[in-house]
Amino acid sequence: MEYNVNDKGFYGKFGGAYIPEMLYPNVAELRDTYLEIIQETAFQEQFYYLLKHYVGRPTPLYLAERLSEKYKAQIYLKREDLCHTGAHKINNTIGQILVARKLGKKSIIAETGAGQHGVATATVCALMGMDCIIYMGSHDMERQKPNVERMKILGATVIPATSGSKTLKDATNEAMRHWINHPQETHYIIGSVVGPHPYPAMVALFQSVISDEIKMQLQQQIGRENPDYIIACVGGGSNAAGAFYHFMDNKDVKLVAVEAAGKGVNSGQSAATTALGTMGILHGSRTLLMQTEDGQVTEPYSISAGLDYPGIGPLHAHLFDTKRATFYAVTDENAMKAGIALSRLEGIIPAIETAHALAALDEMQLQPHESRYSPQQARRYYSSNRDCPRPGCTR
Amino acid sequence: MNRLDEVFQQKKANILSVYFTAGFPGLTDTIPIMTHLQDAGADIIEVGIPYSDPVADGPTIQESNQAALKNGMNLRLLLQQLKDVRKQINIPIVLMGYFNPVMQYGIERFCQECHELGVDGFIFPDLPMQMYLDEFKEAFEKHGLHNIFLITPQTSDERVRAIDKNSDSFIYVVSSASITGAKTGISSEQEAYFQRICDLKLKNPTLIGFGISNQETFEKACKTAHGAIIGSAFIKVLEHSKDLKTDIHNYIRSVKKAHENIIH
Numbered sequence: 001m002e003y004n005v006n007d008k009g010f011y012g013k014f015g016g017a018y019i020p021e022m023l024y025p026n027v028a029e030l031r032d033t034y035l036e037i038i039q040e041t042a043f044q045e046q047f048y049y050l051l052k053h054y055v056g057r058p059t060p061l062y063l064a065e066r067l068s069e070k071y072k073a074q075i076y077l078k079r080e081d082l083c084h085t086g087a088h089k090i091n092n093t094i095g096q097i098l099v100a101r102k103l104g105k106k107s108i109i110a111e112t113g114a115g116q117h118g119v120a121t122a123t124v125c126a127l128m129g130m131d132c133i134i135y136m137g138s139h140d141m142e143r144q145k146p147n148v149e150r151m152k153i154l155g156a157t158v159i160p161a162t163s164g165s166k167t168l169k170d171a172t173n174e175a176m177r178h179w180i181n182h183p184q185e186t187h188y189i190i191g192s193v194v195g196p197h198p199y200p201a202m203v204a205l206f207q208s209v210i211s212d213e214i215k216m217q218l219q220q221q222i223g224r225e226n227p228d229y230i231i232a233c234v235g236g237g238s239n240a241a242g243a244f245y246h247f248m249d250n251k252d253v254k255l256v257a258v259e260a261a262g263k264g265v266n267s268g269q270s271a272a273t274t275a276l277g278t279m280g281i282l283h284g285s286r287t288l289l290m291q292t293e294d295g296q297v298t299e300p301y302s303i304s305a306g307l308d309y310p311g312i313g314p315l316h317a318h319l320f321d322t323k324r325a326t327f328y329a330v331t332d333e334n335a336m337k338a339g340i341a342l343s344r345l346e347g348i349i350p351a352i353e354t355a356h357a358l359a360a361l362d363e364m365q366l367q368p369h370e371s372r373y374s375p376q377q378a379r380r381y382y383s384s385n386r387d388c389p390r391p392g393c394t395r
Numbered sequence: 396m397n398r399l400d401e402v403f404q405q406k407k408a409n410i411l412s413v414y415f416t417a418g419f420p421g422l423t424d425t426i427p428i429m430t431h432l433q434d435a436g437a438d439i440i441e442v443g444i445p446y447s448d449p450v451a452d453g454p455t456i457q458e459s460n461q462a463a464l465k466n467g468m469n470l471r472l473l474l475q476q477l478k479d480v481r482k483q484i485n486i487p488i489v490l491m492g493y494f495n496p497v498m499q500y501g502i503e504r505f506c507q508e509c510h511e512l513g514v515d516g517f518i519f520p521d522l523p524m525q526m527y528l529d530e531f532k533e534a535f536e537k538h539g540l541h542n543i544f545l546i547t548p549q550t551s552d553e554r555v556r557a558i559d560k561n562s563d564s565f566i567y568v569v570s571s572a573s574i575t576g577a578k579t580g581i582s583s584e585q586e587a588y589f590q591r592i593c594d595l596k597l598k599n600p601t602l603i604g605f606g607i608s609n610q611e612t613f614e615k616a617c618k619t620a621h622g623a624i625i626g627s628a629f630i631k632v633l634e635h636s637k638d639l640k641t642d643i644h645n646y647i648r649s650v651k652k653a654h655e656n657i658i659h
Contacts, residue, residue, distance in 0.1 A: 018494060020451040020520040021545040022572060024554075163457060164447065176450045177574045183549055184572070281495040281521065282448070294469040295496030296447040 003248040003315070003324060009197025012321060014288070014314035017196035018281045022180040026188075027284075029103065031198045037102045038095070038205065050094050051209060054127070055084045057091075061217035066345040067358075073366045076227070078214055080239065081351065088207060088239045089120035093189055095206035097124040100187035107131035107182075110189045111161075111175040113140055113168035113235065114306035114353065115147025117191030122156035132156040135174040139166035140305045165299035168235070168309045172283050192236025193313030196284030200241075200313050207242025215246055229364075231256040233357040234327075235271070235307035237316040244325070254326065257316060258360040260302035261329035269301035272329035273312040274320045282311040288320065303332035306353040330359040338362070398487035399515045399541055399564045402438055403600045403621065410622025411613070411651060412439035412602055413629050414491060416459040417476070418468025419445070420633050425476045428633070429484050431640050435647035437486065438622065439602075441518065442477075444470055444492030451520045453576035455627040459634070470496045474508055481513040489543065491518040502531060506538040516541035516564050524558055536563075545569050548588045552595060559597040568592055568603045568620060576627030578606045581615045589619040613650050625650065 009015050009031070019027055037043055051057040060079045068075045080088035093110075100108060108125050111134075112118030118134040125132035134151055138160035141148050151158050161170040172194075179188045193200040193207075215225040230247055232240035234257045247253040262270035270276060277288035280295060289311040290298040302308040312320075319325035330338075339355030342348055350358060402410065413432050417425050425442070432440050445463035449456060480488065490509065497505050497519070509517075517540060522531070527542055535542050541564035546555050549572060559566060570585055571578055585606075592601060603616035604624030616623035629646065636642040 016526060017523060018521045018526060019523060021523065021550060022451065022547045022569060022574075024523060024547075025549040025551070163461075169448070173448055173450050177453070180451060181573050181577060278499075280498060281493075283450075284521075291495070291499065293499065294471065295499030296464060296469075297495075 003319065005197065005201040011314045011318035013279065014286055014317040014321070015197055015200060016286050017284055018286065019196045019284045020180065022183065023176070026179065026183050027196050033103070034099055034198050034202050037099050043098060043102070047095055047098060051091065055090050055094065056082060057209065058213045058217065059083055061214060061221065064346050067342060070345065071361050071366055077348065078210060078243065080210065085116070085120050085123050087116040087120065087351070088210060088242060089117045089191055090123065091209055091242065092191065092203050092206040092238060093117070093120040093124045096187070096189045097128050097130065101128060103187065105187040106185045107133070108187055108189055109133045109135070109175050109178050110191060111135045111168065111171040112191060113171070113308060114304070115140065115144040115151070116306065118156070118158070119147050119150045119154070121189050121191070122151040122154035125156065126154045133178065134158045135161050135171040135178070137161045137165070137167035137171045140168065140171070144305055167305065169297065169300070176283070192238040193241040193315055194236040194283055194285065194311060200285065200315055203238055204241040204245060204315060207238050208245035210239070210242035211244065211246035214243065226250060226253050229254045229256055231258065231357050231360055233258045233307060233353050234312060234316055235260070235309045235353065236311070237313040241313060241315055248324070255319060255324060256328065256360060256364065257319070257325045258328045258330055258357045260304055260307035260356055261331045262301040262303070264331055265329050271300035271302040271308050271310065273310065274327045275329050277312070285314045287314045288312050288317040303335065304352040304356065306351070307356060328360040328363055330356040334359040334362070397515050397539055397541060399439070402487055403565065406438065408621060409617050410438045410602060411436070412441055412622065412624040413437045414441040414443055414624060414626035415629060415633060416443035416445055416456065416463050417473045418463030418466045419459040419630070420462065420636070422466040422468060424639065425473065426480065426483065427639060428643065429480065431643040432647065433484055433486050435644045436651055437647055439487045439489060440484070441489045441491045441624070442473070444473060444490060444496055446493040446496060449493060451574055453574040453627060455576040455630050459630045470500050474512065477512045487515040488513065489516045489518060490514055494519045494522045502534050506534045506540055509540060510538035514540065516543055518543045518567060520545060524561055528561060543567050546592070548572055555592065555595060559599055562599045565600045565602050565621065566597060567624065568601050570603050570605045570607070573605060575605055579608050581606060581612050586615065589616070593619040610650050610652055
């Protein structure tokens with residue numbers, strides 16, 4: 001439990017709840033009740049029912065053979081893109097909207113960068129019949145128009161954030177201001193492992209279904225539950241938190257986090273927080289963030305709206321600080337190349353966020369001896385252990 | 396003696412505290428604005444440290460923060476500008492802002508320099524009580540600096556009492572669930588909340604802020620509290636001002652008009 005949140009809401013030096021008094025009652029209520037709510041049998045049943053039948057979990061763990069050949073390793077893709085709405089974000093929005101209902105909240109607000117969290121939030125609001133307001137940077141609304149349309153079709157109101165760089169940071173500021181103005185009726189569904197405690201811990205917990213499934217699926221497919229590496233992209237870091245979660249305390253599993261270097265880490269147009277950031281306070285938690293010497297938050301840049309954030313969740317700051325995770329920074333250009341490469345090798349077009357994680361494979365210099373199983377072996381094992389019916393199967 | 400303590404000893408009602416953002420409208424307006432505020436009859440001055448991401452503030456103060464940063468204001472420069480402030484200003488000075496710039500500056504160094512400059516206290520909206528008690532109280536107290544907490548309509552009586560217990564100056568009563576400058580006027584519901592706080596008989600004095608903009612709202616606030624705080628409304632005066640001295644004097648006089656007659 002070395003890497004889990006402590007009872008004061010900190011991951012090592014990082015975390016806490018630096019929030020205005022106006023938000024204290026809401027955040028304190030959540031902090032004091034969320035674990036109890038989540039552990040209730042009725043909650044668990046409904047959560048897992050929806051994950052299975054509504055979201056479509058478990059998502060496949062797919063052995064990418066041609067990609068594996070390219071890197072002389074055995075590479076599996078956890079297909080969170082096959083979740084309902086197209087990303088892992090919905091794991092968290094389902095969990096949080098059930099918590100919000102339990103707390104008697106009537107309306108939902110959220111921030112969104114790429115729009116995936118906004119869509120996932122608008123989706124569960126439609127499902128539960130709750131009012132939904134999404135804040136989105138006006139710049140992001142331009143580059144992610146299809147997601148804006150999806151949110152509107154789902155019945156959400158999308159409000160542009162026009163301050164600062166007009167991206168995720170500013171959308172988050174606006175969502176917090178809305179929450180200050182409407183504290184009693186509203187629950188704020190934060191989409192990443194950022195924000196004041198208990199948000200980082202709660203979001204990580206809802207996303208931990210990812211690593212839970214990876215363990216089971218690896219066991220089924222190749223007879224071992226731990227991979228050598230887990231690689232994930234990090235903006236705020238929710239998919240990475242979910243993918244790392246059940247492996248954090250097992251140091252045989254190396255954790256690799258990939259940030260957006262934008263046009264280059266030292267180009268002045270980057271979102272590589274661990275490379276460029278220092279400790280400070282952003283959106284309610286003490287974490288690593290990109291800032292000036294004077295403590296003003298720096299405007300980040302990345303081609304990927306989902307990674308275009310000047311901070312990083314406190315859990316990841318802690319994983320970085322303790323060197324538990326290795327961090328890479330990948331440029332726009334290399335992410336694009338990796339995305340195209342995966343598309344042509346595997347017939348899977350990844351999100352540009354995910355493409356950053358794929359590009360890290362080029363920098364990792366994986367050694368063949370680290371791969372204990374060949375793809376051929378893996379496929380044989382998988383075929384002999386399949387648990388689903390197939391044509392001609394008499395089982 | 397801390398000047399905040401002095402003010403509240405001498406004056407029990409109708410205390411007017413005024414907020415402005417340092418570096419706004421002009422980079423070098425800090426000392427002139429403070430001087431005009433004192434001369435016009437403000438009792439306390441709150442000097443805002445501009446920040447890139449002021450989450451508890453509405454558009455007016457957000458824009459003044461952005462403008463000040465664009466003008467080149469930062470914490471180091473502000474402290475330089477305040478170097479000789481006590482040669483001219485004898486009313487209490489409170490620095491208000493978000494905690495990150497102060498953290499980067501270094502808490503100990505910040506407190507020491509503030510003490511030397513003659514600053515009396517701080518308001519950090521995003522520094523909650525527990526964090527303050529655990530990590531920063533010692534440094535603040537060592538240098539004789541008061542920390543001022545906010546309470547809101549949603550703050551439970553129990554927490555209001557805890558905040559009162561851990562306060563050594565006035566308590567900032569946020570008049571409604573809102574960011575700054577979001578609402579104008581005071582409803583009967585808000586007055587009931589002010590009365591509830593008044594009835595708690597706190598050991599510290601209270602000043603009501605958010606939504607105070609003119610004589611009417613100032614007076615309503617003063618009925619149940621020791622005074623009130625004006626922020627966004629004053630920023631709007633500065634924003635449109637062509638002659639800071641005249642406009643500040645006229646505005647402060649218009650807010651305090653009734654009291655000048657009644658008290659003296």
